[in-house]
Amino acid sequence: MSTPPILSVRDLRVSFTGQKGQRIVAVDGVSFDLMPGEILGIVGESGSGKSVTGQAIMRLLPKNATVEHGQTLLYPGTQNEIDTSTLPPASRQATSLRGKAVSVVFQEPMAALSPVHTIGSQIIEAIRIHRKVSQRKARKIAIDLLTQVRINEPERRIDQYSFELSGGMRQRAMIAIALAGDPDILIADEPTTALDVTTQAHILQLLKEIQSERHMAVIFVSHDLGVIAQLADRVVSMYQGKVMETGTVKQVFEAPTNSYTQTLLAAVKGLDTPVRVHTENAVEHANDPILRVRNLHTEFTIPTGFMQKPKMFKAVNGVSLDIARGETLALVGESGSGKTTFGRSILRAINPTKGEITFHPSNGDTFDVTQASRAEMLPYRRWMQMIFQDPFASLSPRMTVRNIIAEPYRAMIGEDGLEEALKEITERCRINPEWLSRYPHAFSGGQRQRIGIARALITRPELVVCDEAVSALDVTIQADVLELLMDLQQDLGLTYLFITHDMSVVRHISDRVAVLLKGELVEIGSADAVLNAPQNDYTKRLLAAVPHADPEQRMFDKGRLAIG
């Protein structure tokens, strides 16, 4: 290596002081170099210390964190060499390096932008901190930056607030702010995790272009191996605060030497392979739908000003489909496509505006879901249940695990047979009986999600709506939970409507796929047909935008981006 690195992290150890005064080591002896003009991917699951490493470089650690030892050297070996880890966080020296030497783009652009200041106010501020220019000049530069990050109508956008922009536009604005000080290093901390897959592709492409135009060094932190494979030149894989493996993207993805990296890659590759153990079921029952939906509309009123006519938002706009008994129907679409509203409408968690939904449980009933009153709905609810996305928000922190799981049984069936049902379902969901007397906060995301699954299944439903049921989980845990869901489907004869935005999950588990766009069904068919030979343009774009965990299939290198 002839050129010196632009940043060198050496034996960095960062610990947090917990509420009871205990020490939690978040980063444990991490070392790596960042070369000028390269994209270094740091990959790892939650708790791996990848974000904390970035915060340490910028001296933006939370108050209860300490750098125990190690260095974060900027410009090592030059006369500008400086170890940021020794600088007091609020010192003039640390402040002047932020935004100029190192900038950062965060995961949640909505949270990272001030809700009460315009985009322009924040960009202009960043410009004027690092360059001695007038307000007027800075505004010009800001508009120029907004143009560079491909925000349309920059003259108008500059005076808008973050809540007036779309998710992708917000992240572009964040990138413009990060570029305002013309930094040498950009830390992108999960910058596309909160975005839709097509938006993600555009932002990744933008980052790639800006990086090569400016010859900027980028640290790209992500849990998503696909994104890392698409973008990074070199990769650092981290687990529990330690570096597991460092190498070029090819080495790491094609011949990982470390066992953790191997597990991680295997989990991702496993997801990409279809299992479809029960395809026969679906075919067999194709003429025996458990749920029949016809011309379903669900609208929301958007409150407008006083005395004005409220606007109608058509979340679901005339969807018709059948769900066959025993199949897994994946419902895919981006945020705002109406997929969650559809899932909730068929369970009458939300009242649909019009349309027909008929439910055919295995006892031979035909039940009209849309016309039923609340009381009439109740006996059928035990056969139609839901598994939620967020394993933290969906479990009451004030109820024991036993009460959480038993609640639907008590509400719909009563106390009779509760103990047996509880015992059986906890066994099936691999829940340790000791957990039952404890509260949800004692459990990890994956464990909580198993509790949520047990709660949904204790009444022995036939149709289960899984709303992004594994999206909040780390990839290795995701694989476990999906496996559990599929075992349960096999054993209990469940039908799943699996709502997700994640194409690899779709590929892994679904028999059929339905694609929603702006509340309308644009394509439905067997998983094989939809995923491998999509007919609809939107489906094609959606699939093309998915970053594959394979550095050989790069989307951005040759400037081609099939998603338009």
Place this chain on the structure above:
Amino acid sequence: MLGMIVFRTLSMFVTLAIISAIVFFLISLPPGDFAESVALSRSINGEPVTPEDIQIMRERLHLNEPLLDRYIWWIKGILTEGDFGMSFRYMTPVTDLIGERMGLTALLLVLTLFITYIIAIPVGVFSAIYQYSLPDYIVTFLGYLGLAIPNFLMALVLLYFSTVVLGIEGVGSVFSPEYQNAVWSFGKVIDLLLHLWVPAIVLGLAGTAGGIRVIRATMLDELNKLYVTAARARGVPERRVIWKYPVRIALNPVISTLGWNLRDLASGAPVVAIVLNLPDIGPLFFQALLDQDMFLAGTLVLFLTSLTVVGTFLSDLLLAWFDPRIRKGVVK
């Protein structure tokens, strides 16, 4: 936005109308009336009062007419002639009686609010930034004290302190003797402000302590938000980070409680005014309620409630001006 202002203005008048009715009927609820209370006080003084006297007084004051008629007559007078009725006790128009006193009360309230926020905002921000430091503990402790000490007690303590310990004369009146009957001048205004600080501090104590706690709590929430970190990450100096970003949000609860704060002050004011012997509406109000001096009491309650209603209206407008999310209808 304009629609909202029009709507709020209209609803403000409706609210005031409803309140005026409730007030009028409430005041007449206790047994007896003004004539009886006059008779009572006269007989205590040894002047005999015959039932005929009481009857005559009732007729003269229209006390025999139905309550509803009297209310309508009162409201009509207010709306058509700006006439709030006569005070029974003083036999003068209510407006003449309370004119100057009302001005003093309003001045006192505004001054108190001003002092409250001038102290509460910086102290609250400071205490949040240095959470769990010694100064934070001291401020928090003083805040508890401020909330816990009753107004009248604090008034007495300050009176004692300033007259006996410091030897300042005339605290407990609004003007120094030389300005007592002087015409309004710059000197008189200054003199007034010099005297008003005692009641203002007494009145503002609880509000200031409460304000500090509210600002400290919101600041602690906001300081950990990502947009604050993001501001630091683009190299904004620490002091500017604090005052431009989280403080801006932490002021929201302060602004939105402006109306209530005004009400709390207005209802605490009479007690303080009585203790400190201030010639504002406090003592007058108290006496009018005892006497069942309907129109006087009614007018004063109406004044105090309209302070709350107008205060709330103003704080909503201020909030809309201050927070674009409310102005643009993203948050209600």
